[in-house]
Amino acid sequence: MAAGKTVNILGAMATMCAEDINPTVSTVTSMSMPHMKGGALRDFEMYVYGTFKGDIKKYHKTDHLFTFKSGSLLEFKVFESEFAARGPRRKRLFINEANRFDYMTYFQLDSRSEQTIIDYNPTLRFWGHDLENDPDTVSFFSDHRHNPFLTDQKHREIEALCTFEYNEDGTIKFREDGQPVVLKGSLELWKVYARGLTGNITGIIFPNWECIDDADFPKDREQDWIFSIDFGYTNDPTAIVKICKVANTLFIKELAYETAMSEHHIRSILLANGYNSNMPLYCEHDPDMIAALRNLGILAMPARKGQGSINAGIKLINSYDVKYPHSSKNLHTERGLYIWEVDEKHIVDGKPKVTNIPVDRNNHLMDACRYGVYTKFLRTELK
Numbered sequence: 001m002a003a004g005k006t007v008n009i010l011g012a013m014a015t016m017c018a019e020d021i022n023p024t025v026s027t028v029t030s031m032s033m034p035h036m037k038g039g040a041l042r043d044f045e046m047y048v049y050g051t052f053k054g055d056i057k058k059y060h061k062t063d064h065l066f067t068f069k070s071g072s073l074l075e076f077k078v079f080e081s082e083f084a085a086r087g088p089r090r091k092r093l094f095i096n097e098a099n100r101f102d103y104m105t106y107f108q109l110d111s112r113s114e115q116t117i118i119d120y121n122p123t124l125r126f127w128g129h130d131l132e133n134d135p136d137t138v139s140f141f142s143d144h145r146h147n148p149f150l151t152d153q154k155h156r157e158i159e160a161l162c163t164f165e166y167n168e169d170g171t172i173k174f175r176e177d178g179q180p181v182v183l184k185g186s187l188e189l190w191k192v193y194a195r196g197l198t199g200n201i202t203g204i205i206f207p208n209w210e211c212i213d214d215a216d217f218p219k220d221r222e223q224d225w226i227f228s229i230d231f232g233y234t235n236d237p238t239a240i241v242k243i244c245k246v247a248n249t250l251f252i253k254e255l256a257y258e259t260a261m262s263e264h265h266i267r268s269i270l271l272a273n274g275y276n277s278n279m280p281l282y283c284e285h286d287p288d289m290i291a292a293l294r295n296l297g298i299l300a301m302p303a304r305k306g307q308g309s310i311n312a313g314i315k316l317i318n319s320y321d322v323k324y325p326h327s328s329k330n331l332h333t334e335r336g337l338y339i340w341e342v343d344e345k346h347i348v349d350g351k352p353k354v355t356n357i358p359v360d361r362n363n364h365l366m367d368a369c370r371y372g373v374y375t376k377f378l379r380t381e382l383k
Contacts (some may be wrong), residue, residue: 002144002147003152005140008121011047012068013074014044014051017070017330018055020067021070021071024091024092025089026073026074026090027092027093027094028075028076028077028318029093029096030076030097035100036096039096040094049244051067055069055070056069065073081105082105083110085109088112089113090112091113093113093116095116097119099126106118110372117276121192121199122306123192126379141196143194160185161337162185164183165180183288187200187342188342189337190337204359205340206316206317206322208294210321210324212271216325223246226376227242228240228241228369230284230368230371231289232261234259237260237330238255238257238271238332239256239313240255248288249322250320250321250322252331252369253325254330254365257330263292263293266293280376281298281300282301284371285302304378313378316374317374321335330365334365337359339358340356340358
């Protein structure tokens with residue numbers, strides 16, 4: 001996470017396309033078109049395209065196709081199945097987040113490519129790890145420490161995924177079984193996202209949410225929306241979401257994820273996203289911020305809380321199908337990091353025991369979602 005690997009690979013592919021002597025075809029693929037639009041394609045448009053505009057003759061946005069002056073083509077294309085992957089040959093292939101692909105789809109794509117590049121976060125061992133033993137494969141390991149463009153705060157956030165116990169000499173203390181002593185957080189998350197090591201992440205709290213295209217997200221005037229917010233103040237981001245329920249499906253959209261947001265800024269974000277003064281804004285319990293927002297005409301009210309409300313809210317959300325648009329980038333990231341705490345002192349079948357306590361980190365949008373859903377829809381379900 002935040003290692004910059006996708007952007008660097010896309011830059012390398014654009015360089016090769018620009019320098020081709022003979023025209024070639026290069027393909028970038030991802031698990032779905034919403035994932036592509038919110039990931040590799042957006043990264044290319046934001047961070048790579050500007051540098052290579054002088055080398056690119058045409059950008060066909062509908063087909064997601066870049067034609068270089070060298071005659072080479074760079075296409076962003078999705079293959080829904082192994083059979084769809086049985087297509088024309090290409091010079092280069094880049095599979096973004098390859099651990100989301102089954103092996104046979106990879107096999108069909110790779111067999112039609114002269115050179116294949118994959119990237120992934122090693123949350124679990126998968127077929128890509130077996131390629132490391134292939135003499136024709138070159139492996140690179142990167143993590144957030146290799147990205148000079150990240151803020152110091154983001155570096156600290158990633159390192160804080162796990163807190164260790166230290167000896168008097170400043171070294172990490174280890175248990176008898178050779179594992180480090182963890183005071184707080186998830187060792188597996190830290191291994192994957194802070195060090196780029198293969199982990200064994202289990203206990204994702206919201207495992208089945210679906211990322212959809214923005215065009216498939218409900219329009220403002222078609223639904224009754226609720227708004228909710230988790231205040232962030234100076235260091236943590238203020239997180240705002242809007243939610244609607246259609247039958248048994250929750251549609252959730254990220255509206256803001258910024259630090260140091262004033263009540264005036266919050267109001268402007270809400271109004272720009274369809275809020276009106278008759279709609280409640282469900283908040284965490286902060287009397288001063290609630291009063292400040294009410295003075296600005298925002299119907300701010302404390303979210304439903306109480307003993308066991310966190311787990312009850314999680315259970316209620318998991319009783320629905322949940323869909324969110326690919327533009328909700330931070331929502332997508334937090335969902336992948338939001339897991340149950342593990343008890344490193346109790347090992348079951350060789351793994352730390354998973355508890356029923358959510359990791360209290362990287363959960364600002366998750367909390368905002370829970371405030372709205374639990375306060376509004378629990379009452380609805382009880383009627």
